[in-house]
Amino acid sequence: MNELLWGVFPYVALTLFFTVPIIRMVFRPYGITTRASSMFNRGYLGVASLLLHWGIFLIFAGHIAGLIGGILGWGGWIAFFFWAGGIGGFMALAGSILALIRRFVVPEVRALSQVDDYIVHFFLITIIGIALYQSVVDQIWGVAFAGAPWFASLFRFQPQPELMASAGLLTQIHVFAGFALAAYFPFTKLVHVWAYPINYAVRPYQSMRTSDNKFQRKWEFGLRSDKSFMTYAVVFFIVAGLAVAFLLNEPERDGFDVALATTPGVAAVQPDDALGGYALYVAQCARCHGIDGDGNGEGKNSPTFGTLPRDLTAGIYRFVSTDNGIASNRDLRHVLVNGLVTSGMPGFENLSEAQILSLVDVLDTFWVNRPQAGAALDPGLRPEVTSTVIALGRQTYADNCSFCHGNTGRGDGEAGIGMEDFPGHELLPANLAAGQVKAGVDPVQLYLRIAAGIPNGDAPLMPSFSYLSPEEIWALVGFLEAEVLPKGTLAER
Numbered sequence: 001m002n003e004l005l006w007g008v009f010p011y012v013a014l015t016l017f018f019t020v021p022i023i024r025m026v027f028r029p030y031g032i033t034t035r036a037s038s039m040f041n042r043g044y045l046g047v048a049s050l051l052l053h054w055g056i057f058l059i060f061a062g063h064i065a066g067l068i069g070g071i072l073g074w075g076g077w078i079a080f081f082f083w084a085g086g087i088g089g090f091m092a093l094a095g096s097i098l099a100l101i102r103r104f105v106v107p108e109v110r111a112l113s114q115v116d117d118y119i120v121h122f123f124l125i126t127i128i129g130i131a132l133y134q135s136v137v138d139q140i141w142g143v144a145f146a147g148a149p150w151f152a153s154l155f156r157f158q159p160q161p162e163l164m165a166s167a168g169l170l171t172q173i174h175v176f177a178g179f180a181l182a183a184y185f186p187f188t189k190l191v192h193v194w195a196y197p198i199n200y201a202v203r204p205y206q207s208m209r210t211s212d213n214k215f216q217r218k219w220e221f222g223l224r225s226d227k228s229f230m231t232y233a234v235v236f237f238i239v240a241g242l243a244v245a246f247l248l249n250e251p252e253r254d255g256f257d258v259a260l261a262t263t264p265g266v267a268a269v270q271p272d273d274a275l276g277g278y279a280l281y282v283a284q285c286a287r288c289h290g291i292d293g294d295g296n297g298e299g300k301n302s303p304t305f306g307t308l309p310r311d312l313t314a315g316i317y318r319f320v321s322t323d324n325g326i327a328s329n330r331d332l333r334h335v336l337v338n339g340l341v342t343s344g345m346p347g348f349e350n351l352s353e354a355q356i357l358s359l360v361d362v363l364d365t366f367w368v369n370r371p372q373a374g375a376a377l378d379p380g381l382r383p384e385v386t387s388t389v390i391a392l393g394r395q396t397y398a399d400n401c402s403f404c405h406g407n408t409g410r411g412d413g414e415a416g417i418g419m420e421d422f423p424g425h426e427l428l429p430a431n432l433a434a435g436q437v438k439a440g441v442d443p444v445q446l447y448l449r450i451a452a453g454i455p456n457g458d459a460p461l462m463p464s465f466s467y468l469s470p471e472e473i474w475a476l477v478g479f480l481e482a483e484v485l486p487k488g489t490l491a492e493r
Helices: 002-027 042-072 075-105 107-112 115-141 148-155 161-165 169-187 189-195 226-247 256-262 277-284 329-338 353-366 387-400 443-452 470-484
Strands: 420-422
Touching (some): 002 169, 042 075, 148 161, 169 189, 277 353, 329 353
16 A cells, blocks of 8 residues: 555556646646636735635745755755745645635625635645644644655655555645645646746836836836735745755754764665665654654654653663673664654654664764674563462562562552653653553563563663573563553553
């Protein structure tokens, strides 16, 4: 399904978008029309039209800048995308809503309206509304998804649907609706855009507002004609765009090519993998973990995160499966694929194995003076869970775990009060009763968390209980499954 939605459908939509208008122009040239209703309720229409058209222009310009900036890693261009897209989005949304209301409340316009008039506004309101919601929520209080690499893969004719498959549901709806509108576009009155005269901005202008200017044929730089308004408006938006793009938010790295050339050992894009290594890291990870992996990405201040993004240069990885507490490549891969529950770290199970391994290579380059990972812990075969085993686990929990996780596993033990994962950032013990186990609640992962603990530099968040026998650890896992973890939360991975 991902291949169909994000690898095939965009090409179908774009093919319709570009070819059908040409066919219509050849065989039905007089059908390229807006079916204008401007003679009715002109004042209302004027406001809606200006907001809608200028809003769409800003959205288009912003998306072009965002696409280029996202591909090349130019932070200023990405900043312009959010500003232009945000301002233009509010303008276009307001214009579309006003235009839609006009179609309902003006009898003459309602009589002239066709089904596609309403469908077009439905598309616009849906697409723009989702985008604005994400811009406000994700950019101010959360983390946005970088879609430029996926678009770039389409333009290279090397589509990578897994990049969009890893996006959030709202992002997927936004992108799908956008391409659906592109596919529907040539069958609606929007096709009139293709008939826009190239010389419109410089053609001789007729001002019919006064008898003195009725047949004026020269540029006008006052504010008494639409032409002068358009002139000043275009100049303003160009200057403002350049200012935002080049003066604000200077990029820390000027593009992937430069980054790859100046970062020793960073995994480059593989010939058989259109996007991998550092470029993939920038697309998927840098917003939280930072361009240089130091944890200072823009998303670090999100209140939706249960913990702060990891400083990858320090190499303090908590969810390990080795006997010395040093993360192995297998541990890094597990977190990348499965994510960490309640932390804000998503799983990238839709990426290819080659892409996951390229990200592991990037993490390795960030980890300066990486120590040798110890031997992998072996959980062995799990014994049968019996009432005797559960009773042993219950006693083991009371003797070793209740001090932090509480008697009922709700994370309210006295020893866990004041625990910090970062200086000044309190982190409570996991609420096991709610299933809040970051690395997953499948039996093997529970075993490894107990045996390996959760290291955090010199002050582990959870000590290693390797002194327990495998039988005791498995009994503890059985007890958690039977009496603490909520039913239905176990997920084998």
